[in-house]
Amino acid sequence: MTVTIKSGFFASALLGDVTFLSAQEYQLDRSLIPIKRVVFALSPAALLIVHDDNSRVLLWRDSMSEKQYRDLIVMLKREH
Numbered sequence: 596m597t598v599t600i601k602s603g604f605f606a607s608a609l610l611g612d613v614t615f616l617s618a619q620e621y622q623l624d625r626s627l628i629p630i631k632r633v634v635f636a637l638s639p640a641a642l643l644i645v646h647d648d649n650s651r652v653l654l655w656r657d658s659m660s661e662k663q664y665r666d667l668i669v670m671l672k673r674e675h
Contacts, residue, residue, distance in 0.1 A: 606643060606651035608658075615667060618674030633671045642668070 614622040620629050621644075634643035642654040656664050 606653045609644065609652040609654045613654075615670065618671045635668070635672065638668060642671070 609623070611624050616622060616627075618630065618633070620627050622628070629647045631645045631647050631649070634645065637643055637653075638656075640656055642656075644652050644654060646652075654667075659667075
């Protein structure tokens with residue numbers, strides 16, 4: 596039997612040059628990625644970002660400075 600696994604339990608980490616343009620989209624390299632929602636329950640360690648197609652990525656807290664992480668959470672919470 597052959598099956599296609601679309602995603603696992605854990606989301607992959609968000610990697611690369613990322614610019615959050617708003618709470619609704621971010622730019623990864625040169626692609627604009629729409630954000631459906633952000634799960635803040637994991638925010639002491641990471642943010643779970645859900646895209647319009649329901650794919651998910653994790654943005655780990657230690658992947659940026661504390662100030663950048665706090666500022667990003669404030670921006671995302673304000674609009675989500």
